[in-house]
Amino acid sequence: MIVPPHLPLAALPTPLQHRPDLGAALGRKAFWVKRDDLTGHSWGGNKVRTIEYLLGDAKAQSCDMVVLCGGPTSNFAALMTAACTAHGLETVQVSYGTEPSPKPAALAVGEAAGATIRYTGSVDRSTMEDAADALADVLRAQGRRPYPVPRGGATVIGALGYAHAAGEVRRQLRLAGIDALTLVIPVGSGGSIAGLLAGFLFDFEGDDKESPLDVELIGVSVSRPPEALRDEIDAKARGCGERRLRLANVRCRWELVDGRGAGFNRYDADDAAFVDELMRRSGLLIDTTYNGKALRWLRDLLPQTDRSILYWHTGGALAVADRLGSPRHPSPYHQETK
Numbered sequence: 001m002i003v004p005p006h007l008p009l010a011a012l013p014t015p016l017q018h019r020p021d022l023g024a025a026l027g028r029k030a031f032w033v034k035r036d037d038l039t040g041h042s043w044g045g046n047k048v049r050t051i052e053y054l055l056g057d058a059k060a061q062s063c064d065m066v067v068l069c070g071g072p073t074s075n076f077a078a079l080m081t082a083a084c085t086a087h088g089l090e091t092v093q094v095s096y097g098t099e100p101s102p103k104p105a106a107l108a109v110g111e112a113a114g115a116t117i118r119y120t121g122s123v124d125r126s127t128m129e130d131a132a133d134a135l136a137d138v139l140r141a142q143g144r145r146p147y148p149v150p151r152g153g154a155t156v157i158g159a160l161g162y163a164h165a166a167g168e169v170r171r172q173l174r175l176a177g178i179d180a181l182t183l184v185i186p187v188g189s190g191g192s193i194a195g196l197l198a199g200f201l202f203d204f205e206g207d208d209k210e211s212p213l214d215v216e217l218i219g220v221s222v223s224r225p226p227e228a229l230r231d232e233i234d235a236k237a238r239g240c241g242e243r244r245l246r247l248a249n250v251r252c253r254w255e256l257v258d259g260r261g262a263g264f265n266r267y268d269a270d271d272a273a274f275v276d277e278l279m280r281r282s283g284l285l286i287d288t289t290y291n292g293k294a295l296r297w298l299r300d301l302l303p304q305t306d307r308s309i310l311y312w313h314t315g316g317a318l319a320v321a322d323r324l325g326s327p328r329h330p331s332p333y334h335q336e337t338k
């Protein structure tokens, strides 16, 4: 088996919980939650799994710093900075726009962890990757060994974290007696869902002997229109599974749906009321950028089904604190974006 470099950070496996309380609030039976809000590094969330493989790769390549792309509210950027600093790598974060006021908690955490922030001055989010590549070239010419990372850590290497998460949840589902499910997950850069897809299609853990599983995987896109992201996700999943055996006993089909609602990083009064009610009923923290959008899509637009529903909670706790600490409509960080 091919084992890529990997730096363990997360407390795994994260719990798979049967949550009739949330199911009732969303008008669903047989409702389960995969608690990747509890990944256990810094404040947790889905990106911790991604960072394990990116940092492992950076270390394996003897890089001495990371140049990563991430806007002011990027959970990925702050979590990656925290991990890099703790493992001896300097971090530069390239953000779009200009320095925001008020400062989102994610940005403050990244800075406190040691990130130097560079702003591109443009509201176009795609300026970040160009600026990061240019900066990496300059740094190389100065004798540094930078490891450039696009938004969300969405590379084939980063996706490996979620390819392994697919194996993890498969084992948990077998123990729970579930062999057919609809899995819903919020999608930003698409790196996490690409990894999950790879992990349901290809063998990453020698678990081809696991019991059969039928998965309907639904990604709820919260920032870009689905048609702008579908092919990218598909290509990344295939790149991630390259040279691996196809899993014979998992049937997986996937789709990407539009959950942008009020727009990326924006929420309206209905979004706020929806997540507040869900938080009161479940005790979970639910952000309006990712999980609130995906759960709202699930409540309103997922057709009723007899299959078990598995909602993949991706974290976002700092955005909950931002919103509750500074409740404004639209949200203060919508200087976003293209």
Ligand SMILES: Cc1ncc(COP(=O)(O)O)c(C=O)c1O
Binding pocket: 045, 046, 047, 074, 075, 076, 152, 154, 186, 187, 188, 189, 190, 191, 192, 193, 290, 291, 314, 315, 316
């Ligand atoms: C809390 C949270 N949920 C979901 C996502 C989306 O994950 P991905 O970018 O891998 O699609 C992100 C991305 O940063 C995130 O921070």
